[in-house]
Amino acid sequence: MTLSTPGTPSPELVVRFGFWPMLRDVVHQPAALAGLAIVSFFTVLALIAPLIEPYTIHEATCAVFEPPSWQHWFGCDDGGIDVFSLVLRGGRISMIVGATATLIAIGIGATVGVLSGYFGGWLDVVLMRVTDYFLVIPQIVLMIVIAAVWGPSLSHVIVVIGVLMWTSTARLIRAQVKSLRERVYVKRVEALGASHLHIIVRHIIPQVGPLLVANTVLAITVAIFNETALAFLGLSDPTAITWGTIMEHAFDRAAVSSGAWWAIVPAGVAVAVLIMGCYMLGRSIEDGLNPRLKVSYLSLHGWKLRPLVGRGPDAV
């Protein structure tokens, strides 16, 4: 255990905590509001999809690759199925896949980060080593290999994405917990004889909570990206309708050479808009939480917080 002088808050991270300040910050940023609006819009649309979809997705309702018209807003795909209804339905499963995979990833990442940052010592060394290995190994390739060996299925895709996406969360949470651990009040609670479990549950987790929320929102974008990529490579359940499989199906059935852009564009744009919404929302929360992170570099595709200082285990 390092003996830092208690009483000096760690200078490198000035973080405003708590959900209310977070919410206040969010409400004051136009980007955050726009992001929130987009995410809510998609969520509502996914919830009421079966009620508002104009046509059934199980049988042909128009001609093959019929272009968009007033009857069929987004045209029809190769089987004469209404693309608008397909995209509505696809959003449901895509968002469920994204959210579930993200929850798995955040769960693992938060656990590893808290354990590593709180207890330090050999546990920290071991966990961070493992994290480092997984950070370097190209995730999408490993996902492809595992999904291929395991067999194409929606639940496999969820688990594969979730299990391989946790590394950056672990890194971020560890850095936070490490600095929290040195705070005066944590030291005092410890001196008063509180158990580790008590300190973690009552004092550490509430403090990293808002950061975890920001992370979850950002991670969903990566999970949805990965789902579309895996689906495009034919590793998702071929019968499930997601934005990824809609695009894969259209590509497979020569929508490109038929010039039937309407079979591809709605799903692609839906992914892009949802991802932009999550990105704006997540980044605004993060900015509100931590002024220092405003100058940090958020990568969407890799979804990593770029270190501001240093590399390796001491990177902040």
Place this chain on the structure above:
Amino acid sequence: MQGSGYVWKRVGFAVVTVFVALTLNFVLFRVLPGGPVSQISRVPNASPALKQALIAQFGLDKPLWEQYLLYLGQTLHGNLGVSYMNRQPVFDNLIEAFANTIPMVALGTILALVIGIAAGVVSAVRRGSAIDHLSTNIAVLFYAFPTQFLGMMLLIAFAGILPAAGMNDPFAIGGSRWDAFLDMLKHMILPVTTLALTLYAENALIVRSAMLETLGEDYILTAKAKGVPRGRLIRAHALRNAMLPIVTMVAMSLGAIVTGSILIEVIFSWPGIGRALYTAVLKRDYPMLQGGFLAITVVVITFNLFADLIYHKLDPRIAT
């Protein structure tokens, strides 16, 4: 002294990571129940002699730990088994695929870097202006598009104008080498553009933040005060100091480059490593899949190591 310690530490880390990947590969393909356990010898239509040779080389009739040692030995000697599809050694297939991938990916990445740095610098220098807003919003937009979507849109938009599939025109036989080269360049336009567009956005946003950060430093004010010309101020004082995050950025975008190139190679039928991986998945060609995973991982780890070493060279204070 400390510097060389850092270098060895990073090299050691890279070596151990390769070892982890090797082990992961073994566990995934041989140990997990229900997986294609030891199918390495089940090459379709293979001669009995080839089968026997594979069984002997990889010790498929021996206990797992012995198989593991044999597998490590064979892999280190470049023997990755035999592809189910063309019955060629996986190693040879991979070399050919990488040779096709490298020009496309290298060009795309360099283009993405050049555009990204240019856009980022212009945005940062004209912070808050219309150009800044436009450039940043376009970048975020490209950021959010899935690679395969962008690729398919370009395919539809340029159908008939630019070659859409493969690396060269199969009917253009008899031309000079120069013609063949031009033909390949023409085939590269669409895949390279797609890759550059998907990658540049991230670069532009990162360069913008890094530049904004350095432009706020005191030494920039000093330089301005002593009358350094604007161009020199931006290039020599600000951009040079913003190089550190840019190096990190390249290293960290390796994963995105790999993902992007796999999807792009599938869309444009580019006969590279990504497409090889894709066909291996489709045809359940497990030896190729294993080999492809290993090869890509080793390449990514190597480039990561380079980035670490360059980083250290640029900023010797980093010695973790």
